[in-house]
Amino acid sequence: MTRNSGSAKPKRGLTDSQFALFLIIPLVIFQAALSVYPGAVALWMSLQKFNPSGQVMRFYGAGNYIKAFADPEVQASTLISLEYTVTIVVVTVLLGLGVSLLLNEQFKGRSIIRVLVILPWAIPEYATALLYGNVYSQTYGTLNGLLLQLGLIPEYLPIVSIGTIWVLALAYAWHYAPLAIFFFLGSLQSVPEHLYQQARIDGASVFRRFRTVTLPYMRYALLIILVLATTDALKSLDLVWNLTQGGPNGMTRVLTYYVYRATFILGDLGYGAALSFILMLLIMLVTAVYFIVLTRRRR
Amino acid sequence: MIVLYVMVAAVVVWSAFPIYTTVLISLMDTREAVLTPTHWIPQQPTLDWYGRILALVPDATTGKMLAYADAFKQGFVNSIFVACVVTLLSVIVGSVAGYAFARFSFRRKNAWLMSILLSRSLPAAAMAIPFFFMFHQAGLIGTYQGLIITYLSFEIPLATWILMGYFANLPLETERAGRIDGLGRLGVLFRVVIPEAIGGVASVGILLFLISWSEFFFAYILVTGSAAQTVPPAVSELTTIMAGLSPPPELAASLVISMIPALVLGAIFQKYILRLKIVDPVVARTGEEIPFA
Numbered sequence: 001m002t003r004n005s006g007s008a009k010p011k012r013g014l015t016d017s018q019f020a021l022f023l024i025i026p027l028v029i030f031q032a033a034l035s036v037y038p039g040a041v042a043l044w045m046s047l048q049k050f051n052p053s054g055q056v057m058r059f060y061g062a063g064n065y066i067k068a069f070a071d072p073e074v075q076a077s078t079l080i081s082l083e084y085t086v087t088i089v090v091v092t093v094l095l096g097l098g099v100s101l102l103l104n105e106q107f108k109g110r111s112i113i114r115v116l117v118i119l120p121w122a123i124p125e126y127a128t129a130l131l132y133g134n135v136y137s138q139t140y141g142t143l144n145g146l147l148l149q150l151g152l153i154p155e156y157l158p159i160v161s162i163g164t165i166w167v168l169a170l171a172y173a174w175h176y177a178p179l180a181i182f183f184f185l186g187s188l189q190s191v192p193e194h195l196y197q198q199a200r201i202d203g204a205s206v207f208r209r210f211r212t213v214t215l216p217y218m219r220y221a222l223l224i225i226l227v228l229a230t231t232d233a234l235k236s237l238d239l240v241w242n243l244t245q246g247g248p249n250g251m252t253r254v255l256t257y258y259v260y261r262a263t264f265i266l267g268d269l270g271y272g273a274a275l276s277f278i279l280m281l282l283i284m285l286v287t288a289v290y291f292i293v294l295t296r297r298r299r
Numbered sequence: 300m301i302v303l304y305v306m307v308a309a310v311v312v313w314s315a316f317p318i319y320t321t322v323l324i325s326l327m328d329t330r331e332a333v334l335t336p337t338h339w340i341p342q343q344p345t346l347d348w349y350g351r352i353l354a355l356v357p358d359a360t361t362g363k364m365l366a367y368a369d370a371f372k373q374g375f376v377n378s379i380f381v382a383c384v385v386t387l388l389s390v391i392v393g394s395v396a397g398y399a400f401a402r403f404s405f406r407r408k409n410a411w412l413m414s415i416l417l418s419r420s421l422p423a424a425a426m427a428i429p430f431f432f433m434f435h436q437a438g439l440i441g442t443y444q445g446l447i448i449t450y451l452s453f454e455i456p457l458a459t460w461i462l463m464g465y466f467a468n469l470p471l472e473t474e475r476a477g478r479i480d481g482l483g484r485l486g487v488l489f490r491v492v493i494p495e496a497i498g499g500v501a502s503v504g505i506l507l508f509l510i511s512w513s514e515f516f517f518a519y520i521l522v523t524g525s526a527a528q529t530v531p532p533a534v535s536e537l538t539t540i541m542a543g544l545s546p547p548p549e550l551a552a553s554l555v556i557s558m559i560p561a562l563v564l565g566a567i568f569q570k571y572i573l574r575l576k577i578v579d580p581v582v583a584r585t586g587e588e589i590p591f592a
Contacts, residue, residue: 019484020403024411027396027459034452035418041429102306113307115566116314122565123318123558124513126531130538130554131317134324140547142320145337156335174317182569235422238515242535259424264520269428276425283420 046274052267064274073258074275078282080165081255085233087169088176092229093222095173096180103181104188121178129242132171136160136243160244164251172239176232180225187221188214223294230290231283255279318558325349325551332548348552367537371553373526374533381443381529382511385450390504393458394466398488400459401466402474418456423516426452431520441525449517454507461506465499466492502571509564530557 014022049060068074103114123131135143136159144156159167191214199209237256240246246253246261253261259279263272324332325348327341349355354368399405400412430449431440439445469492477491478484493500515531523532534557538550 016403016484017405020399020405020408023399023403023488024396026392027411027455030392030451030455031414031418034448035414035421035456038426038429038433038452039421041433042425045429045432099310102303102310105303107303107307113311115569116311118565118569119318119562120314122509122561122568124515124531124561126513126515126535127554127558127561128317130534130550131321133538134320134547134551135317140324140333140335140337142316142323142337145335148336171317174313231420235424237422237424242515242539245539256422256424259422259428260516263424263428263431269432273425273428276422276428279422280420280425283422284417287420 042273042276045270046277048270050267050269050271056270060270064271065278067271068274068278073253074255074278076250077253077255077258080251080253081234084165084169084172084236084254085230087166088173088233089226089229091170091173092177092180093225095177096184096225097218099177099181100184100188103185117181118178120175123175125172125175125236125238126242128171128175129239132174133243136167160252161248164247165254168240168243168247168252169233171243172233172236175239176229180229183221183225184218187218191217219294223290226294227287227290230286234279234283234286255282321551321554324548325555327548329546329548332546332551348549349556351549352553352556370528371533371537371556374528374530377443377522377527378512378529378531381446381450381527382508384447385454385511386504386507388451389454389458389507390500392455393462393503394493394500395488396459397462398466398492400463415456415460418453419460421453423514427517427520430517434521441522441527443527445521446518446527446529449521450511450514454510457510458503458507461503462496462500465496465503469496498571502568505564505568505571509561509568512561512564533557 046064047060047062049057049063051057099117103110103117120128135141138144138156138158138160141156141159143159144153147153148156163170195213196209199213204212235256236254237260240252240254240257241260244252246257255275256279259272259275262268262275323337323339323341326344326346327338328343328345328347331338331341331343352368352371354372400408426449430445430452434440434445439448473491473495474487477487482490513531514529515535518529519532519535522528523536534553537553
C-alpha cells in the first residue's frame with residue numbers, strides 16, 4: 001500500500017477510491033464525534049433512570065420505552081403531531097403547486113413578487129411564532145381586527161384557543177411553503193417548451209397538458225418536498241414553544257414538545273431520550289414509506 | 300389576465316400580512332397599538348421603540364431598558380460570530396466530502412450516505428439531550444464552543460449532501476480538461492471545480508448562515524442568559540418572559556430588527572435557489588426528456 005503524503009499532487013499509487021476516502025476523513029471525524037458519539041450517549045441515557053436533578057440513578061433497561069408505549073400523554077401527543085404534520089404537508093404542497101404555477105407566468109413586477117414570496121421562509125421559525133402572536137392575539141391581533149372589520153365576527157376571539165393545533169399548523173405552513181414554491185418553480189422551468197406545443201397541437205386541454213406534460217417533471221421535486229415537509233413538521237418545536245408553550249391546557253403539545261417537557265421540565269432525561277428515539281424511528285419510518293410508494297413506478 | 304393579478308395580489312397579502320402586522324405595531328405608541336379594531340396605518344407613527352432598543356435614545360425612567368439594549372447588541376455579535384464559524388467549517392468539510400461522494404465510488408459509500416441522511420431525521424429536541432448532558436459534564440454550557448459544536452453536528456452533513464448533488468450535476472468535461480492540463484485530483488477540486496461551482500457553494504453558505512442565525516432550541520438550552528447568548532433566545536425571552544414588563548410595540552421593534560439580516564439574506568438567496576435546480580437525477584444524467592405520462 002502506497003504511503004499517503006498528503007501533498008497536492010497525488011502519489012502515483014493512490015487509487016481513485018483511496019483518494020476519495022482521504023477526502024472524506026474530515027467528514028468522518030466530525031460525524032463520529034458529533035453524531036455517532038452523542039447518538040450513543042443518547043441511547044445509553046435512554047436505558048437509565050434519572051432523578052429530577054439530572055443524576056443517573058440506576059440502569060433501567062427497556063423501562064423507559066415500555067413506559068412510553070403505555071403513556072397516555074404519548075398517545076395524545078402523537079395524535080396532535082399527526083394533525084399538525086398532515087395539515088402542514090397538505091397546505092405546503094397545495095400552496096407550492098399553486099403559487100409556483102403563478103410565478104411561472106410572465107407578469108409585471110414578477111421579480112419583486114418572487115423576493116416577497118421567499119421572505120416567510122427566510123424568517124426564523126421562532127420569529128414566525130412571535131409574528132403570529134401579534135396576528136392571533138385575542139386583545140390586539142390583526143386577524144381579529146380584519147375579521148371584525150369585514151363583519152365576519154361580532155367581537156375579538158381567542159383564536160389560538162379555538163383553533164389550537166390547526167392555526168399553529170397554518171402558521172408553520174406559511175413559513176414553510178416558499179421552499180415548496182421555489183422547488184416546484186425550478187421543476188416547472190425545466191420542462192421543454194416544445195412539449196407544450198406538441199400537446200397543444202394534439203388538442204389537449206389545459207388540465208390534460210398539466211397532467212401529461214408538467215406533472216412528470218415535478219414528480220422528483222414533489223417527493224423531495226413531501227419528505228422534507230413531513231420530517232421538518234414532525235421535528236418542529238420552535239413554533240409551538242414560542243407561540244403556545246404546549247397550548248392552552250396542553251392542547252398543542254406535539255411529540256417533540258413532550259420530549260422537551262419530559263427532559264427539561266419533568267427532569268427525566270432518560271425518558272426524554274427514549275421518547276426522542278421513538279420519534280426518530282417514526283420519522284425514519286415515514287421517510288421510508290414515502291420513498292417506497294413514490295419511487296416504485298419508475299421508468 | 301385580471302384573474303392572474305388578483306391571485307398575485309392574494310399571494311402578496313398572504314405573504315406580507317404577518318410581517319406587516321408586527322412592523323405596524325412597532326411604529327405605534329402603546330395606546331394605539333392595542334386599539335380595536337386595528338388601525339392599518341399608524342396615526343401617530345413613532346420610531347421611539349427602535350431608538351430605545353438600539354440604545355440611540357436613552358431611557359431616563361427605567362435604566363432596565365438600557366441594560367437590555369446591551370444584551371440585544373451582544374446577541375447580534377454572538378449570532379454573527381457563531382454563524383460565520385459554523386458556515387465556514389461546514390462549507391470546507393462539506394465541499395471536500397461532497398466532491399468525493401459526487402465523483403468517486405469507494406468502499407461503504409452507501410453506508411456513509413445513509414449516515415448523512417440519518418442526521419436529518421434527528422429532531423433538535425433529541426440531539427439536545429445528549430449534548431446538554433455532555434456539555435454539562437464538560438462545563439461547556441453557556442459557551443461559544445458548545446453552541447458551535449452542536450450546530451456543526453447537523454450543518455456539516457447538510458452541506459455535504461447539498462454540495463454532493465450540486466457537484467454531480469456539473470459537466471465532467473471541465474474536470475477532464477483540468478486533468479489533461481496536468482492538475483492532480485486535488486488541484487482539479489480546488490482550482491477547477493470549486494471556482495466553477497462558486498455560485499452553488501455561495502448559496503449553500505448563505506443557507507447555512509441562515510440556519511445558524513435562526514436556530515432557537517439549542518441556543519435556548521445551551522446559552523440563554525450567558526455571555527454567549529445569541530439573538531433567538533434573546534428575542535424570545537424578551538417576548539415570553541418580559542411580556543408583562545415591556546409594551547407590545549417594543550417587543551415588535553426588537554423582533555423586526557432581529558429579522559432584518561434574515562430578510563436580507565433571503566432576498567439575496569432567492570436568486571440562487573433556482574440555480575440549485577431540483578432536477579430528476581435520471582433526466583440530469585441522460586438528458587432525455589420524460590415521455591408523456
